[in-house]
Amino acid sequence: MKTHTLLAALVLALSPVVAGASGPAPPVPAASATAELVPTGPAAPSEPVPAAPPEPAGWSWPLSPEPAVLRAFEPPPKPWLRGHRGVDLAATSFGAPVTAPASGTVSFVGVVVDRPVITLDHGNGLKSSFEPVQSELVKGAYVAEGGSLGTVLPGHCATSPCVHWGVRRGEDYVNPLAFVMDLRPSVLLPPLDPAPG
Incomplete structure (x- = not known):
């Protein structure tokens, strides 16, 4: 819905220029921060990527010397x-x-x-x-x-x-x-x- 509103605003703003009307075109409203964005990059993978095995946390032994x-x-x-x-x-x-x-x-x-x-x-x-x-x-x-x-x-x-x-x-x-x-x-x-x- 927001994309249609943005396109309509652009058409209205450019219509005097396209129709040959004189005078400056009204300013084009800036896209709002909430406008819908269409991704242009590669699609996200459909399969989850397996997690790497956990690394040791690097804690200390609770007893000294290192216990059996x-x-x-x-x-x-x-x-x-x-x-x-x-x-x-x-x-x-x-x-x-x-x-x-x-x-x-x-x-x-x-x-x-x-x-x-x-x-x-x-x-x-x-x-x-x-x-x-x-x-x-x-x-x-x-x-x-x-x-x-x-x-x-x-x-x-x-x-x-x-x-x-x-x-x-x-x-x-x-x-x-x-x-x-x-x-x-x-x-x-x-x-x-x-x-x-």
Whole structure:
């Protein structure tokens, strides 16, 4: 509709010149900012372009030195089923410091069932939770990457000191190791041709 109005205005503005009428033609009204534009470039692709595989986030390990993974991420096939929604990391000892893998704000600190838990909101929908961790921090406290979250307590890996680390993106649990390691599959390249000669 707006295109027809613009064309009609142009015809009316040029009609005295076309008809041979004397006198200057009235000014042509400028196209409004809301006028419909007709695309002149190539058409948009009809098929969605597949997303590139996610890059590692470059976070730090929450334990030092780099811990062994005692139990891997094993998400359940359905959200309500049993699974392992994080990773268990070996700590050097009970009382070992647990640090923030990325900067964030404490969104929860307290006891869940029978274990002390601390949750850090990293922004962009990402949250890390650690248990069993004794912490003196309070909800709303900002912690920089590498800053202290608390210390490892007994209660998760039988008699071994360990920390359960879970990461959520929104409501979905994701593999925490993807934030500290490159988990993309290795690609085998063909052998190089030997140099001639």
